[in-house]
Amino acid sequence: MARKVSTQRKVAFTVMAWTIGFLMFFPILWTFLTSFKSEGDAIASPPVFLFFNWTMENYHEVQSRSDYFSHFWNSVVISFGSTLLGLLIAIPAAWAMAFSPTKRTKDVLMWMLSTKMMPPVGALIPIYLIFRDGGLLDSRIGLVVVLTLINLPIIVWMLYTYFKEIPGEILEAARMDGASLMKEVIYVLTPMAVPGIASTLLLNIILAWNEAFWTLNLTTSNAAPLTTFIASYSSPEGLFYAKLSAASTMAIAPIVILGWFSQKQLVRGLTFGAVK
Amino acid sequence: MATTHTRSAARLMMAPSVILLFAWMIVPLGMTIYFSLLRYNLLMPGTEEFTGLLNYEFFLTDPAFFDALKNTLLLVGGVLAISVIGGILMALLLDQPMFGQGIVRILVIAPFFIMPTVAALVWKNMFMNPVNGLFAWLFRLLGAEPLDWLAVAPLTSVVIIVAWQWLPFATLILLTALQSLDEEQKEAAEMDGAGPISKFIYITLPHMARAITVVVLIETIFLLSVFAEILVTTNGGPGTQSTNITYLVYTQALLQFDVGGASAGGIVAVVLANIVAIFLIRMIGKNLEA
Numbered sequence: 354m355a356r357k358v359s360t361q362r363k364v365a366f367t368v369m370a371w372t373i374g375f376l377m378f379f380p381i382l383w384t385f386l387t388s389f390k391s392e393g394d395a396i397a398s399p400p401v402f403l404f405f406n407w408t409m410e411n412y413h414e415v416q417s418r419s420d421y422f423s424h425f426w427n428s429v430v431i432s433f434g435s436t437l438l439g440l441l442i443a444i445p446a447a448w449a450m451a452f453s454p455t456k457r458t459k460d461v462l463m464w465m466l467s468t469k470m471m472p473p474v475g476a477l478i479p480i481y482l483i484f485r486d487g488g489l490l491d492s493r494i495g496l497v498v499v500l501t502l503i504n505l506p507i508i509v510w511m512l513y514t515y516f517k518e519i520p521g522e523i524l525e526a527a528r529m530d531g532a533s534l535m536k537e538v539i540y541v542l543t544p545m546a547v548p549g550i551a552s553t554l555l556l557n558i559i560l561a562w563n564e565a566f567w568t569l570n571l572t573t574s575n576a577a578p579l580t581t582f583i584a585s586y587s588s589p590e591g592l593f594y595a596k597l598s599a600a601s602t603m604a605i606a607p608i609v610i611l612g613w614f615s616q617k618q619l620v621r622g623l624t625f626g627a628v629k
Numbered sequence: 630m631a632t633t634h635t636r637s638a639a640r641l642m643m644a645p646s647v648i649l650l651f652a653w654m655i656v657p658l659g660m661t662i663y664f665s666l667l668r669y670n671l672l673m674p675g676t677e678e679f680t681g682l683l684n685y686e687f688f689l690t691d692p693a694f695f696d697a698l699k700n701t702l703l704l705v706g707g708v709l710a711i712s713v714i715g716g717i718l719m720a721l722l723l724d725q726p727m728f729g730q731g732i733v734r735i736l737v738i739a740p741f742f743i744m745p746t747v748a749a750l751v752w753k754n755m756f757m758n759p760v761n762g763l764f765a766w767l768f769r770l771l772g773a774e775p776l777d778w779l780a781v782a783p784l785t786s787v788v789i790i791v792a793w794q795w796l797p798f799a800t801l802i803l804l805t806a807l808q809s810l811d812e813e814q815k816e817a818a819e820m821d822g823a824g825p826i827s828k829f830i831y832i833t834l835p836h837m838a839r840a841i842t843v844v845v846l847i848e849t850i851f852l853l854s855v856f857a858e859i860l861v862t863t864n865g866g867p868g869t870q871s872t873n874i875t876y877l878v879y880t881q882a883l884l885q886f887d888v889g890g891a892s893a894g895g896i897v898a899v900v901l902a903n904i905v906a907i908f909l910i911r912m913i914g915k916n917l918e919a
Contacts, residue, residue, distance in 0.1 A: 359726070367727040373719060374736035377797065381739055383763070384751050396761040399770075442649065445642035453639040461647065463914055468654045470906035472854045474878040475899040476657035478664060478892050481883070502653040509646055563744040565857035566875075570883065580857065583746040587753075587861040594754060594761070601747045612742035613735050620805045627843045627913050628802050 381609070388412070388598035395594035411599035419582070421600065428578035428604075430493050431568070432561035435500035436554055439508045442501070444550070447512035452521065462513065466625060469506040473566045484571060493576045496568060500561045507560070508553055511622045515549025552618035555611060559619075562608050579604040658899070664892035671886035684893035694894075696869040697877040700784055701901075704873055705852040707788040708795055709845060715792075716799030716844065717837070721829075723800070724807045734804075741797040745857035752790045753779060753862045783863045783871035790858050795851075799844045806840035807833070839912075846909035853902050874898050 386402065387395050394405040415421050450458045480499065481490075489495030519542070527541045565580045572581050583604055586597050612619070620628055668680045688694055723734060740748070756762050757778035765775035778786045810833065818828050856875050859865055865872035865880065872880070878898060882891035 363726050363728065366722065366725040367729065370722050370725070370727050370733045371729070373722065374733040377793075378736040378739055380748075380751055380756065380793070381743065383755060384747075387755065398761070398766055400763060400766055442645045446646035449639035449642040453635050455636070455639075459914070461643070463910055465646070465650055466913065467906060467910055468650050470850055470902055470909070471654065471658070472875065472895075472898045472902045473856075474854070474875050475661055475895045475902075476653075477878065478882050478888055478895060479657040479660035482660075482888075502649060505646060505650055505653075559742060563742070565745040566854065569746075569857055569860060570879070580744050580746050583744065583750060584857070584861050586750055587746075597750060597754060601751060605743050605747055608744070609739055609742045612738070616734070616738060616801065617805075619741075620802055623798070623847060624802060624840075624843050625913050628806055628840050 381605070384598045384601050386598075387595055388602045390595050390598075392593070392595050395598070411595045412603070415596055415600045415603070419585075419600070421582070421603065424577055424579050424582035425603070427493060427572075427576055428562055428580075431496050431500060431576075431578050432558045434493070434497040435504065435561050436508075436557040438497060438501045439505050439557060440512075440550065440554060443505060443508040443512055447509050447516055450509075451513055451516035451519070452524070462510065465506040465509055469503070473503075477570060480567075481570065489571075491572045491574065491576045496571055496576060496578070499567050499571065500564055503564075503567070504557050504560055507622060507625075508557055510625050511553040511556065511618075512549060514621060514625075515552070516546060518549075519545045552615065553622070555615045556618050556622040559608055559612055559615065661892045661895050661899075664888050665896050667889045669888040669892075671888060680889070684889045685897075688890055688893040688897065693869050693872065693877060694874075694897075697872050697874045700869075700871060701853065701873040701875075703784060704788055704791065704855060705849055707785075708792045708852055709848055711788070711792040712796045712799040712848060713841060713844060715796050716803045717841070719796070719800040720803035720807050720837075721833075723804050734801075738797045738801055740793050741795070741801070743794065745794070746861050748794055749790050749858040749861045752786075752793070757786055779863050780867060783867065787855070787858055787862060787871050790862065791852065791855055795848055798848070802844050803837055803840050806837050810836045842912060846905060846912065849905045850902065850909065853898070853905070874901070 388411055389407045389409070390401070390405050391408060391410065394401055397405075450462065484490045484492075484495050487495075523541060523545075524537060527537050532541070562578075563580070565584075568578050568580045569584060572578065583600060586593065586600065665684050666679060666681060667677050668683070669677045719737065723730065723737070727733070754762070756764050759765055759775050759777035759780075762775075762778075764778065768775045776782070814832060815828060818832055823831070854875050855873060856879065859871055859873065859876045860879075863871040865876045869877075874894065875898065878891050878894040881887045881894060885891075
């Protein structure tokens with residue numbers, strides 16, 4: 354008897370949750386569907402959902418007309434470049450803070466966090482002028498540097514919360530057994546730290562891929578990543594919904610997929626360990 | 630036991646991060662403060678001169694500033710209200726027993742991973758367009774006159790777009806917090822005869838309090854700097870109806886080339902963000918001790 358009621362409740366919750374999930378996801382689904390329509394079908398009224406002539410035309414068009422892949426490549430270089438550079442700088446720092454903390458470690462961490470709080474407009478003008486004078490406007494190197502710096506606090510913090518979970522006793526045991534520092538790092542620490550580093554990498558690639566203040570302000574064409582490329586669709590000529598959808602789908606697909614894998618890390622990373 | 634040797638090694642390992650972040654914080658900020666005290670327009674090179682606080686006077690008495698301040702607060706407040714209230718409700722729902730919970734979670738969280746320019750353009754064209762948008766079709770279906778969203782209600786439209794992106798974030802964090810709630814506590818309350826509402830008010834809500842605070846503070850930091858969504862949809866208009874402070878500083882700097890005035894605006898934005906940041910830092914700091 355009680356079981357039957359709970360099944361009914363379960364079905365009711367399932368229907369409600371799926372409805373809401375579908376509504377939240379609908380704009381993405383709609384973009385995906387529209388990307389396979391002809392421009393005529395894309396603006397048909399009443400709208401057509403599934404029964405239209407599916408075509409790959411838009412994907413070809415976007416690729417051939419706007420050099421989609423050079424922008425895609427810029428996004429890849431900028432997000433991976435800034436994340437790897439950030440990891441290179443942050444791993445030693447997070448390591449030191451997690452394994453030989455001092456009285457000031459907490460203050461340093463807090464201070465790093467506080468740099469993330471500065472709104473980008475506070476730095477926009479000097480950075481823009483420095484970039485202009487240094488020939489860095491619309492260059493991938495310039496963006497890699499800026500994105501590394503804005504995400505560095507998050508990288509250090511995430512790594513720190515992961516490293517802190519590695520028990521220090523294991524290191525001492527290894528040291529007792531006569532392991533050298535090199536061996537300690539390679540055989541003991543690395544295997545334990547890799548999952549945390551991988552999560553940090555993943556979240557930061559997502560953040561860098563979607564960053565849309567500095568990329569929009571510091572690039573125009575040559576180094577423009579997908580954020581800037583898509584923004585160029587804001588003043589269109591003629592029919593373009595299907596093409597916009599195709600370009601959008603290609604721009605968001607890799608990250609949405611990566612994002613689904615990193616849900617748990619996302620919570621930890623974006624709340625600086627305050628919610629786990 | 631940390632020896633002097635490892636301690637100096639630790640310092641060396643931290644040095645690059647600390648030095649870089651220090652430079653990143655202090656150099657642009659120092660330059661912005663310096664520029665804000667100058668009359669400095671890129672269109673009139675060589676005419677820079679010290680003007681004291683004149684830029685601040687102009688910026689803070691400009692009617693556009695009050696519009697931007699109001700819009701910033703409405704944008705932050707609106708998105709926060711939607712994402713926190715909606716997030717609590719959705720987290721409660723997703724925490725219930727159901728079929729395919731994992732898939733629903735994936736569907737709900739997806740908008741957070743969409744790049745801002747894509748989100749804004751998709752909403753602008755495919756939903757809010759007064760002729761071809763889905764909303765227009767829905768309105769006509771219901772016999773109503775389609776709305777030109779971005780012209781009639783520009784700020785509301787931006788709030789909707791941004792809220793769509795941040796509601797999943799709030800939901801995910803609140804759900805994570807909710808799932809760490811001790812089942813036994815709820816059962817004990819049930820045995821004591823607590824109904825679902827009093828259980829929510831006295832057990833669930835206090836348990837989520839810290840997560841809610843974290844969501845509010847972190848979203849506020851990001852929402853104060855909303856930029857791309859405004860740039861590709863309304864361009865801050867009509868007039869200044871959807872201009873926030875970030876966008877106002879951008880127009881002054883990169884469209885009007887008024888470096889001095891824009892810098893003063895940038896500093897005002899920094900001060901506003903710092904007020905929020907103080908609370909956030911305290912919260913997280915407290916958590917670090919625990």
